[in-house]
Amino acid sequence: VAYSEAKSPDGLNIADSSEADNKRKRVVVLGTGWAGTSFVKNLKNASYDVQVISPRNYFTFTPLLPSVTCGTVEARSIVEPIRKIVKKKSVDIRYWEAECFKIDPENKQVYCRANQETDLNGKEEFVVPYDYLVIAVGARPNTFNTPGVEENCHFLKEVEDAQKIRSTVVDCFESACLPTLSDEERKRILQFVVVGGGPTGVEFAAELHDFVSEDLVKLYPRSKDLVKITLLEATDHILNMFDKRITAFAEEKFQRDGIDLKTGAMVVNVTDKEISTKEIKTGKISSMPYGMVVWSTGIGTHPVIRDFMRRIGQANRRALATDEWLRIEGCDNIYALGDCATINQRKVMEDILAIFKKADKDNSGTLTVKEFQEVLNDICERYPQLGLYLKNKRLHNIVDLLKDSKGDVAKESIELNIEEFKTILSEVDSQMKNLPATAQVAAQQGAYLANCFNRMEECEKNPEGPLRFRGEGRHRFRPFRYKHLGQFAPLGGEQTAAQLPGDWVSIGRSSQWLWYSVYASKLVSWRTRVSVISEWIMRFIFGRDSSG
Ligand code: FAD
Ligand code: MG
Ligand code: MG
Ligand code: MG
Ligand code: MG
Structure with missing residues (x-):
């Protein structure tokens, strides 16, 4: 029987586990976005009873959401039902379409509410007990409590948002x-405002410019x-997070395209017809009329996470803090993984004594170069900042490091005491x-965690691990390490900027083709891949659709 009579102390139905x-x-x-889906896809160990809970029964390929806002790509081409994704698995995975509204770590259960329109006779709320909980609920748009934003602005986070933006753009042109209407009113209605110069805001502005200049003005x-x-x-x-060359190119291109770029301008209020900004340098407030505003200024915390953090x-954090094992x-x-979480990376300086003791195998109170070299990889694994430091300063080994901090006194035979060790790593x-x-971080974290779960039993039997520090002896897995594969900034007009590992920057048509091929290959299924590619081709031939 797939129905449970059991009730929780507060009278809610308990999700049945008799199966x-x-x-x-x-x-x-919790969640069927980048992190949750990646976790589920990579989970191979059939010894778990897995339940996935999310108010959306599909995964969204968010990098193509901006393309949906202008009908370059259809919404259904970038989503994939979660049931299709889990059906293919050998692991038994069940899915509940519901929203988690409370996490109860003491009793190891989560409270959920079904969000279908069906009348469930008071059974829409239930609790789900867990042994392991994976929180991957993502984030929500951040309004910074700016008055009027919630009521008057569009967001660009979900597929529905993108579809609404598209029909509003066309509506504005029809109106x-x-x-x-007077000319004044026409002008107001055709004033499109994008708030936020991050990758999403910039890509949307570029996409909208192409839609207007290539299709709508005709x-x-x-x-x-x-x-x-x-x-x-x-x-x-x-585009602050990108290389300066990309920022400069994007700003110039927008100027050439006639996109009015106002930097140093903070939005302070939005009414139904006007948006007010404060010039940061002078504090001067000015208002302008608009037809549509798209708000894309970064991410904030879901209420359920804020409550859980309290x-x-x-409390008072933007995201859940985890250790390097998530x-x-x-x-x-x-x-916790993805947008709802951040990793609290331990500092080398916090553990400096332990690191020193660990490296000093013969307990002599000093470190030889050889002793230091032997634990270097372990330290770099536990503290990735050390690897980054060596790379950025182009230091290849310990001798380089010593030379860098001590000048030419460094020799192979040198022995370091703790104070010198501290100075070198300070x-x-x-x-x-x-x-x-x-999405890149979220997907890698999902895959990493699934791999830990796949190996859980084996690791419990044969504890292993790199450098173990005080109180951390039970870590049997390597900490999560992010591998950056590069980042794109589509700028419209078949021009894309790409920043690849090693600070390799490429801007123009060739990166646009790289963008097309990377995203086509990353799409979740052959169905979505085929539809997105054919929609790109259709757009080249016939232009974008403007009905709506
Ligand atoms: P999400 O993917 O947002 O998934 C969260 C999931 O949790 C959803 O399924 C949601 O329905 C579910 N959920 C929400 N609340 C609850 C609840 N209470 N209970 C249960 N489930 C819940 N990143 C890139 O790397 N490259 C890009 O080009 C890129 N482009 C982007 C373009 C846009 C327009 C946007 C909005 C984002 C883009 N990103 C991109 C960022 C990327 O989408 C996010 O970093 C990524 O989605 C984070 O994954 P996540 O799993 O943490 O959250
Ligand atoms: Mg997720
Ligand atoms: Mg998603
Ligand atoms: Mg994160
Ligand atoms: Mg020694």
Whole structure:
């Protein structure tokens, strides 16, 4: 029977686990986005009873969302039902379409609410007990509590958002044609404002510019001189996370294209017809009328996560803090990954004594170069900032490192005491930075965690591990390491900027083709791949669709 009579103390139905025998550990996964899906896809160990919970029963390929806003690609081509993804697996995975609204770590259960329109006779809420909990609920748009944003702006986070943007753009062009309007009103309606000069805002502005100049002005010739796209950014430059050359190219291209780029402008208020900004340097407030605003200024925290953070003493943070094994500190068997989490990387300086003791195998109180060299890889694994430091300073081994900090006194025969060891490594922690909130990070974390779960039993039997520090003896897995494969910034007009590992920058048509091929190959299924590619071809031949 797939129905459980059991009730939780607060009278809610408990998700039935009679299908699974009691020996199997229950793994509950929250979210079917990049992190959650990647976890589920890579889980191969059939000894788990897996339940996936998410209010959306599909995965979204977010890098192509901006293309959906202008009909370059259809919405259905970038989503894949989660049931199709899990059906192919040998592992038994069940899915519940529901939203988790409370996490209860004391009793090891999550509270969920079904979000279908069906009448469930008061059974829409239920609790799901877990042995392991994987939190991958992502983030939500951040309005910074700016008045009027929630009510008047479009966001670009979900497929529905992209579809709504598309129909609003076309609506604006149709409205501006109506015979009753004055020129002033037409101008207002055709004023499109994008807030946020990050990769998403920039790509959307570029995509919108192409849609307008390649397709819409041909159909609405009179709107040609009235339409205007404005991009607002609070800092001094757009695409801050990219190489300066890419930022400069993008800013110039936008200027040539006639996209009005206003940097140093912070939005302070949005009404139904006007958006007000404050010039950061002068504090001057000015307002402009608009037809549509798209808000894309970064990410904030889901209420369920904020509530959970408060309960576990992590209040006042933007994201859940985990250790390098993606486990939430201070919780038992709870993992967090993707946009809802950040890794609290340990500092070399915090552990400097332990590192020294570990390296000093003969307990002599000093380190020889050989002793140091022997643990270097282990230290780099536990503290990736050291590897980064060596790479950035082009140091190839310990002798280089010693020379760099001590001048020419360094010799192979030198012995270091703890104070000297501290001095040499004192700058290393400055290389630490948080991982970006990207699909690339989320997907790698999902795959990493699944691999840990696949090997859990084996590792419990044969504990292994690199350098073990105080209190960390039970880590049997290597810590998560992010491998950056590069990043694209599509800028419209078949021009894309690419920043590849090793700070290799390429801008132009060739990177656009690289973009096409990378994203086509990364799509989740052959169905989505075939449709996206044929839609790209259709767009080249017939242009974008403007009905709506
Ligand atoms: P998500 O993918 O957002 O998934 C979260 C999941 O949790 C969803 O399934 C959601 O329905 C579910 N969920 C939400 N609340 C609950 C709840 N209460 N209970 C249960 N489930 C819940 N990154 C790149 O690397 N390259 C790009 O080109 C790129 N382009 C982007 C373009 C756009 C327009 C956007 C919005 C993002 C883009 N990103 C890109 C960023 C990338 O999409 C995110 O970093 C990534 O989605 C994070 O994965 P995640 O699994 O943490 O969250
Ligand atoms: Mg996810
Ligand atoms: Mg997603
Ligand atoms: Mg993260
Ligand atoms: Mg020694």
